[in-house]
Amino acid sequence: MYVAGQGVTGVASMAKLKAGRLARQVPDACLQFWGGMGYMWENRVGRAYRDARxxxxxxxADEIMLGIISKYMGIAPRKE
Ligand SMILES: Cc1cc2nc3c(=O)[nH]c(=O)nc-3n(C[C@H](O)[C@H](O)[C@H](O)COP(=O)(O)OP(=O)(O)OC[C@H]3O[C@@H](n4cnc5c(N)ncnc54)[C@H](O)[C@@H]3O)c2cc1C
Structure with missing residues (x-):
């Protein structure tokens, strides 16, 4: 879309929001699987859990992405 000269702010914001949420969800599930070992500082899962946050x-931030997306979708709350 970008190479074709189209605006990408809306979809880029959606991608960043989704990537951020997945980057929290996936290490969280991995840490749960590993249990206490996953929580240890020297464990890569624990490192990913903190870093991906x-x-x-x-x-x-996610809330800023939501604001941008809602503006692009025309559903952002407006002052009358
Ligand atoms: C390890 C690290 C590296 C960094 N590296 C860089 C860098 O290289 N260059 C750089 O420029 N910055 C860098 N930063 C700063 C980073 O960009 C900011 O932390 C980020 O923009 C969020 O700003 P803030 O921390 O002031 O949080 P705030 O803006 O105070 O946000 C705190 C909370 O309030 C919410 N919030 C804020 N405004 C709104 C709003 N209008 N509506 C709804 N919710 C809102 C946020 O979503 C969040 O949940 C780095 C930060 C860290 C931790």
């Missing part, structure tokens, strides 16, 4: 905050 940033993706829903950095570069525009």
């Amino acid at each position: 940033l993706s829903s905050i950095g570069g525009g």
